[in-house]
Amino acid sequence: GWPRSGGIRGGVAMDLFGDLRRMNKRQLYYQVLNFAMIVSSALMIWKGLIVVTGSESPIVVVLSGSMEPAFHRGDLLFLTNFHDDPIRAGEIVVFKVEGRDIPIVHRVIKVHEKGNGNIKFLTKGDNNEVDDRGLYKEGQNWLEKKDVVGRARGFLPYVGMVTIIMNDYPKFKYALLAVMGAYVLLKRES
Amino acid sequence: LRKNVEDFTGPRERSDLGFVTFDITADILNGKKCIFDWNVKQLFLYLSAEYSTKNNALNQVVLWDKIMLRGDNPRLSLKDMKSKYFFFDDGNGLKGNRNITLTLSWNVVPNAGILPLVTGSGHVSVPFPDTYETTKSY
Numbered sequence: 001g002w003p004r005s006g007g008i009r010g011g012v013a014m015d016l017f018g019d020l021r022r023m024n025k026r027q028l029y030y031q032v033l034n035f036a037m038i039v040s041s042a043l044m045i046w047k048g049l050i051v052v053t054g055s056e057s058p059i060v061v062v063l064s065g066s067m068e069p070a071f072h073r074g075d076l077l078f079l080t081n082f083h084d085d086p087i088r089a090g091e092i093v094v095f096k097v098e099g100r101d102i103p104i105v106h107r108v109i110k111v112h113e114k115g116n117g118n119i120k121f122l123t124k125g126d127n128n129e130v131d132d133r134g135l136y137k138e139g140q141n142w143l144e145k146k147d148v149v150g151r152a153r154g155f156l157p158y159v160g161m162v163t164i165i166m167n168d169y170p171k172f173k174y175a176l177l178a179v180m181g182a183y184v185l186l187k188r189e190s
Numbered sequence: 191l192r193k194n195v196e197d198f199t200g201p202r203e204r205s206d207l208g209f210v211t212f213d214i215t216a217d218i219l220n221g222k223k224c225i226f227d228w229n230v231k232q233l234f235l236y237l238s239a240e241y242s243t244k245n246n247a248l249n250q251v252v253l254w255d256k257i258m259l260r261g262d263n264p265r266l267s268l269k270d271m272k273s274k275y276f277f278f279d280d281g282n283g284l285k286g287n288r289n290i291t292l293t294l295s296w297n298v299v300p301n302a303g304i305l306p307l308v309t310g311s312g313h314v315s316v317p318f319p320d321t322y323e324t325t326k327s328y
Contacts, residue, residue: 016304032281043198059231068258069231069232070232070234070257070297070299071299072229088250088307089236089238089240089250089251089252090234090236090238090252090295090297090307091307092305107234107297109251109275110250110251110252110278111248111250111251112246112248112249112280113246113247113248113249114245114246114247120280126234126255126257131275132295152305153304153305154303154304154305155299155300155302155303155305156302157301157302184209
């Protein structure tokens with residue numbers, strides 16, 4: 001056990017500094033390794049998902065209202081991108097326009113596939129009046145397989161709101177990371 | 191599930207443009223049980239035309255769609271509907287094409303969970319005439 005000062009301590013900050021000073025180097029290294037292990041495990045799970053689903057981004061957050069009332073801003077989508085899965089009308093695909101980073105979630109409304117497997121398709125948001133040609137690159141009229149990040153297979157409402165808040169309010173993101181870091185570094189398994 | 195259609199083709203720029211009018215009668219049920227159970231938020235219904243041409247082995251074009259929310263009447267009885275979207279072919283494959291298949295399908299959107307795509311059991315084959323219409327108004 002650790003030597004403790006008796007009586008009621010005042011304030012969490014005093015506790016934290018007290019704990020830090022009392023930890024010897026070994027305990028600190030142990031906590032850092034613990035933290036690193038948690039981060040590595042999370043990364044491994046994410047990479048594993050990428051492999052299993054075939055998609056570079058197996059979980060995406062809906063950013064706009066163009067697919068309402070089915071999906072709203074902040075909903076979470078689970079994607080797969082199997083090479084042998086053909087692209088068919090009616091499917092919900094997540095794609096990126098060449099040169100832009102933002103993934104767009106819309107529905108396939110036209111498909112033209114050649115005998116050799118070459119596919120070109122057109123998309124449109126359920127809540128939009130017109131198709132997505134205005135969103136594509138200058139002069140581009142169709143999307144191809146290479147533009148697809150994945151097909152939406154499942155969804156959870158609201159859960160993705162956290163990432164949108166962290167994006168819009170970076171201070172919130174740093175505060176959250178600081179609290180998480182402090183908790184993991186300082187919690188003791190006794 | 192029944193559909194009846196009338197059709198014409200007209201040239202626009204260099205691609206065939208098809209005009210289709212249709213009736214849809216459908217009961218969105220899952221056997222005896224209504225498909226709108228506790229976890230179904232809405233259905234996204236769409237009528238798609240599937241056909242092959244010289245240019246492309248497979249073509250699919252969505253002609254019409256509708257969102258049906260939980261609580262809406264699950265019986266559809268639409269008559270004389272015009273297609274919501276332009277039925278452009280990628281090329282001139284509609285003229286004389288005898289085998290265009292129209293199918294009604296729907297995407298089930300749950301409150302949370304898997305997003306299945308279901309194809310209705312009825313489908314209708316539509317032939318396009320061999321000549322272009324130049325004077326029909328749509």
